[in-house]
Amino acid sequence: MKRVLVVYYSQSGDVTRAVESFTKFLQTAEIELTWECIKPKDNYPFPWSLYKFFDVFPECVNGEPPEIYPPKFGNDEKFDLIILAYQVWFLAPSLPIQGFLKSKYAKVLENTKVITLVVCRNMWHSASETMKKMIAEVGGIHIDNVVLTHQGPPLATFITTPRLLLTGKKNRFLGVLPAAGVRDEDIYALSRFGKQIANNLAALSDSSRQPMLQGLGAVEVNQRYVIPEFIGRLVYRPWAKIARFFGKQGSWSRIPIVCIFAVQLIFAIPIVLIVSTVVQLLFAPLIHKKIASYVELLKSPSGVD
Template sequence: MTIAYPSPNPPLQSKVCHSPPRHVLAICYSQSGDAARCAKAFLTPLKEAGAVVDEEWIKPIPAYPFPWKSVLRFFDVMPDCILGKAPSIEEPQFDPDLPYDLVILFYQVWFLAPSLPLVGFFNHPKSRVLNGRATITVVVCRNMWMVATAEVNRWLAKLKATHLDNLVVTHQGPIWATFITTPRYLLFGRRDRLWNLFPEPGVGESELGRVREFGNTLAKQLDQLVPGRTQPFFTGLDATRIEDKYILPELIGSRLFRFWASVILAMGRLGGRYLRSVAVGLFVLNLVCGIVLGIPILFVFRILAYPLLRPVLQSYKMEMRAPSEPRPVDAAKHPETIDVIG
């Protein structure tokens, strides 16, 4: 009988080094559900890659209704959006002192401004979680997002966040269609195809697929998420997708919104709720006229004046592509070209 003895020098066992899981904090407010769908699409690949994801859902006090069901109630929040008068929010459940490797903010655009619940979070003491932390923003909007993004960027700078990337998610359909489908969805909650001619409102499946791809891109680079990282994850992937035709209408619209916000507040102080409602109605009428008449005129003006506007518009465009795309050297040296129209 042969007896097998253990080798006096057994082979060395190879040691497999596993990096610790990354801890991610996702902060989101979703009124209509689109931002929630985008958050799920983006975060699922991170969870599958082993990241520990804490999800914090902002809850404003009082809650904003969906659907709004009232035109006046819907447009009555415009002054607060433009002037940054944020609501209180319920106490967030996350611990801001936990060693999160990454914070992801999912937010919407309301009246060319960051949604009020997000601003409410920025005003909350627990927003200190952003201090020194790598941060990615995901903005969900109809098609105009740059003015709101500039405001969010200012908040992130104030809170000393390390802003790595900005991903822009837009509603499906051409601009003329979303003028109908988005208000119909927000006011009445109708997500079907109007007359079977218009696209469904909100974020479509193809755009959700794009969001998932960006989540996959980030998931593949989680091991590169180290303290002090300043390099973007999405460089060269067209995370912002800026359309030149929206730049001037958005910039001019934001100035007009600011004017009307002041008018509505002044009317409210003079005559209470009744005069404020009258001012809101006049704003809605002005907005409809501006969309029907002003935007086509503005598009023609942009074509005719483009040779003169091009340097300023290009500088602003490159500024808005940051942080995922590096700023051009000349824009960094001459930020006053941005301020002319910003």
């Protein structure tokens, strides 16, 4: 019998639905499936309040996660595979997942094969690379990455995603914009990955670090988001450090800084998208190779086709 641990954190419910679909074919007599929903000691309500949403920004970017409640699995338990499902907050893994990976409980990943499943709007590149590093730091063996993004073009999700986060409403907006979150069809399609794993259980016992989900369309990289994310990281870091200098999460002393950041971000996002488009058009010959190399890194380890 193979032991599979599912570690996840979800707010809107999309991550929960995604990982349930992913594991549909893993619920068999040959597999012992253990579920662990990360519970942070800090409260992250859903829907968010506007200020609370922006107040987690400095800690997300600076990598200062909250403490989490002890998981149900024991410190010495061993699993054949760990599926780690998470959201992206401010171009970084969500704070509860960071809290898990920086806790003593992350020891469970040591020398164990790990598959990550990210569910987010559309800018997942930075968070994915951060996750790879964090998994490696605790000795995990990252063999696959699956990416599931929200439906709709970027300008539409610029409206529908914040609406979802702040009101909890997923329905079509104004009869024009698509529903928020991920499509039901995309969630249902995740079951193909669990089926692939269930059909190749023997691979969980070998010592290779080969991907199991190649050829299944696990990840699709949209190159037009590469430069906007790069600019976003450059902009976020100083703001995060300044806000943190004025106090911890929830402190009144940093309210003005967080509010200023939130206002400028609303105007900065469309400007960054336009500037990055111009940069790619003007400097394409100079940056093509670097972007192509980065895209290949993002595709790893599962590939696209």
